[in-house]
Structure formats: C-alpha cells, structure tokens
Amino acid sequence: MYHSVGSLMCFIYLSIVLVLFKPVSGGIPDNPESLSEIPSNVIVWSFETDGPIMGSALVDNGIVYIGSRDSYLYAIDAATGSEIWHYKSGNQIFTTPVKLDTIICFESGNILYGVNLQGELSWSFQLYDGPVQNMHDEWDYYHSSPLVVEDTVYIGTEKGHVFGVNGRNGSEVFHCQTPGAGYTIETTPAVFNNKIYFGDWDGVFYAYNLSSETLVWQYDTKNDGTYSGWVNAIVTDPVIHDGSVFFGGRNCKFYCLDTETGEKHWMYKDPNDMWIIGGPTLADSILYVGSSYQQVAHAFNANSGELLWKKSVVHRANGKAMADGDLVYIGTQSTSDINIGTLCALNKSDGNLKTNLNLGTQIYSTPVLADGIIYLGGYNGRVYAIHKDNYDSIVYPKTYNTIPSPLNLGTFGSKGLYDSTFYFYNEGQAADSVAISDKFRQKEITVTIDPANFCIAAQDSKEVRILIQFDSLKTGSYRGTLYINSSYALIPGTHQKSITFKVDATSIKNRENNQPRKYNLEQNYPNPFNNCTMINYQIPTSGEVELSVYNLLGQKLKSLVSAWQPAGNHQVRFDMSGFASGIYIYQIHSGSFPATKKMALLK
CATH class of the missing domain: 2.60.40.2550 (Immunoglobulin-like)
Known part of the structure; x- marks a missing residue:
C-alpha cells in the first residue's frame, strides 16, 4: 500500500446494488437465524453421552450398541433413542463393538469385555499389563476393534500382540506377537485363507498363520519412504479382495499387496504428502478412502489401482466410508473447530458432493445403515439417528455473484463516494442466509451495507445497497476486502472479494475515469x-x-x-x-x- 501527501481534489458518484434470490415455497422469515440448518425430518433422534464417540455403532435386532470415551457401553432403542442399559468399563472406549450370539464384545483400555444382552459382564480378557496409553499423539484416534470369525474374537493391542479369544467364554485360542520392539496394533485385523492380517504403528504390515501362529510374511512401508518427522503408522483397517489386501497410513501411501506372498501389486502415493487414513471401504470392486489435511475422498479401482476420482469433502475424512446405492457416505472433521463436522454423501460415479450436513461436531464414527436409518456418533458425545431418504433429499441454495475480484473502483480525488450495482444469484432449490461485511485498514474509509444480513430464496432476488465513502486520503493505492458468507450452501463458508482503488489528490480524474463518456x-x-x-x-x-x-x-x-x-x-x-x-x-x-x-x- 502506497501513501504520499496530496491536496484535496474531487468528488465522485457512481452506483452499487447487490441482488440475491428468495425461497421456493411459503416465503422466508425476515430473521436469517430463524432458518433451520438441519431440516426437522432428517434427525430422527439423538442420544447424549458424556464423552467423545470415536468408534461406530453396532445395530442388531432393533438395538444400537455404541461405546463412548466416558467409559460406558450403551444399548439404545434404535426406534426411539431411549436408553435400555449401559455398562461401565474400566477406561475410555474408542472401539466398535461386535456381537457373537448373546455376547457383545468391545475393548476398553487393556481389557476385552464380553457383556450379555442385559448389560451384565459375562467375561473379560486382559490384553496386556501396565498403564494404558489410549493415544500416541493428538491425531491418534484409532484402536483395534474386535473382529468375529466363527466363535473367535480377534483383536490387536499394545507391544505387537494380537489375540484370538473364544467369544462365548473369554478363553485365549490364538496369540501372536510381532518381532522386535513390538509396536501398537491399531488396525482391526482381517482374516482370510487361514491367515490374519494387520498393520502396526511403526508402518509394518504382517500376515500370520492362524494354525501355527507363525509369521508368513511382513512388508515394511518405511522402505518406500517416511513422512517427514512422523512414524509410518498404519491406522486403516485392512480390506481383502480377490487375493489382495489393501491399507493406508501416515506415510501418505495406499497399498495393494498379495495376500499369499506380501508382494506389492500397486501403490498410490499422495502427491501432496498427506496421510491416507480414512477407510478403505470396498463396494463393487471400488475402494473408497479418505485423507487427513488434504480434505478429500478417493475412489480406486481395486484391481488396477487406477485413481477413479479424488474430490473435496470440505474437511478431514479420517473415518471409514459407507457405500449404499449410488452414494458414498463419510463423516468429516474440521481441522480448526471441534464443533464443525459433517456427514457427506458423494456420488459413487464421479465423487461430486451431493449432500453435506453439518452436525455441529467432528465425526470420526463410520456411518452404519439399518432399516433406512443412518447411525453414527459425534465428538460431542452424541449418537445420531438420521433418516436416510430424507437426508438424501436435502436441497441446497446455489448462490453466486457477478462481482469481479478485484473490484476495481477506479481513481478518485482525496474525497470520494462509490455507489454502484451488482447481482448475486441463488439458482438452487432452497433458501440461503447471506451476510456481507467489509474490512479496510484506513479509518477514513467507511462502508455502508444495507441490509448487511438477509435471506435469499430459491429463484428470487433482493437488493442491497453498498456505499463506500472516504475523505482526506493521501495519494496512493488502497485495498480492502468484501466478505460474503453463505450459511446454507452445499459447501457453506465465507468468500472474499478484494476491493481496490487509487487516490490521485493532484488532478481531477474522477468523472473521466469512472463515468461512461457515451451511450x-x-x-x-x-x-x-x-x-x-x-x-x-x-x-x-x-x-x-x-x-x-x-x-x-x-x-x-x-x-x-x-x-x-x-x-x-x-x-x-x-x-x-x-x-x-x-x-x-x-x-x-x-x-x-x-x-x-x-x-x-x-x-
């Protein structure tokens, strides 16, 4: 920004009006805050716990079972959201429960629990001795959840241990321990062809024989490079398809290995060196995978490794996706605010965002669908039941404008008034709430926006007058910012338009530069x-x-x-x-x- 001394010169007058659109049916209220961000028919119920929910729900026979970091496992009526019972464990619960006949199994701290359908302890199995370390760093949201195969519950834990426990009585039936230091196993194991597969915090992926409890092969991702300053932690649960096993992690790569030999079939490296830690989820030979700060979801052809699409989901996507019909559903988490997180739905075919519902909290939980209802937990400790068809039917405003950026006001004398006309359009199907504000560093510049907050209905418009006035400015170039916030768009947020103008206090240029000279x-x-x-x-x-x-x-x-x-x-x-x-x-x-x-x- 440049400033120099000049003399008082000229005064200019031009004209600005912004026009925006209004909703389809029944009109809209004058107060934008009276617009509901979540349609009333979308949330069936929500249930409050006293701790963040990181794991996913188990829905069985009309009951939702879910754990919370408040240390309780809850049984909730799937239809009404009322509590049936709760069981207090000895530590925080990060995991997703599983069911074997009449036993609900889940991990909490260093204990694997088996609880009956009345919420009473049937058995418990100690996974390791010593203090519990729930998180290795502030971005570590993962624990190995139990996996049920026939009568056995498999789970990974600290120091490289993986156990198989009889789900009916809690007795040990399988155990292996990785060589060396024995790093934490945070992935839920996968079982295929008499082998168990899992990855560890050090970035090594293993296959063990279930009968002999011996190592079949291991693959060290550190040989493919290490993300600068971090461990290569494998934190995505492995998925097996057509003789291949798939996983990702903090070394910013996504792998496809041969299940028999550990040979690498293909590998995808994120071009921006971002963790690939959400998923994977397999549906129709397509793998859907999230990411961390890159804030995208990917779709890979499981057979060829071809990246089919890579699309924005607005925030981080550290949890697994759920695929149903033509859509992929995934929870997201804001990187800066624990009160911002969404349930996104993307088109399977191209990854374009179709629905994006802000639940007012980060979502690490994988969505689970049962009887037309999506169940998931939030970092705010709430369990949500979401009507899928109503969620899929949410419509959005589509607000855009014709204001150029930068908005160049031209050249003025040391005193000026700018007053002009632009248009904003909402060509979507629902109302939007818009707020306009500005920022200039110079106190001599005043901006009047009337109204500064208003609603835009679908396929309609509204005028807003903006006047920019200043007095006694020195010769130089000036820059400000116009902030336009769209609250209910598919991707809500604040868009910026820069405002620029010059002051020449030594000559009269205003009318020449800013007014048309002819029709x-x-x-x-x-x-x-x-x-x-x-x-x-x-x-x-x-x-x-x-x-x-x-x-x-x-x-x-x-x-x-x-x-x-x-x-x-x-x-x-x-x-x-x-x-x-x-x-x-x-x-x-x-x-x-x-x-x-x-x-x-x-x-």
Missing part, C-alpha cells in the same frame, strides 16, 4: 442462452431509461427497465424461462439514444 448497449451474455441472460448498458447522463424485449414481429413482450437512472454502468438480468426458443430483440431508449440488438434463446 452504449452491450451484447447480452451469455448468448445464446438457456432461460437467463445479462444485459449491460452505459448512460453518460442521468435520465429516463426504457429497456424492452420484442419478438421478430415487433410485438413488445417484456419491459425490463422503465425508470429514471443516474449516469453510470447498469446491468439487468432477464429470465426467459416462460418463452419458446428463438431469436428475440432487445431495445434501449435514453434521451435521444436508441439501440437495438438480437439475442438467441436455446432450450
């Missing part, structure tokens, strides 16, 4: 167009303006402008959705100036 009617844009188009025109002198649309027979179809307007640049949006395809004429009259142009409507 002009521009060609509409786009042209040809489907339904909506923009018409820009300039008038050098204030006066009456008539702008109308005609057919080729000269019959007047629509009056777009019929009013006195100040000198300046003007813009009109014209919606021809009620007209047939064809060639039309638009004509302007202002003072002694007439002009006519043609436009083509194609549907």
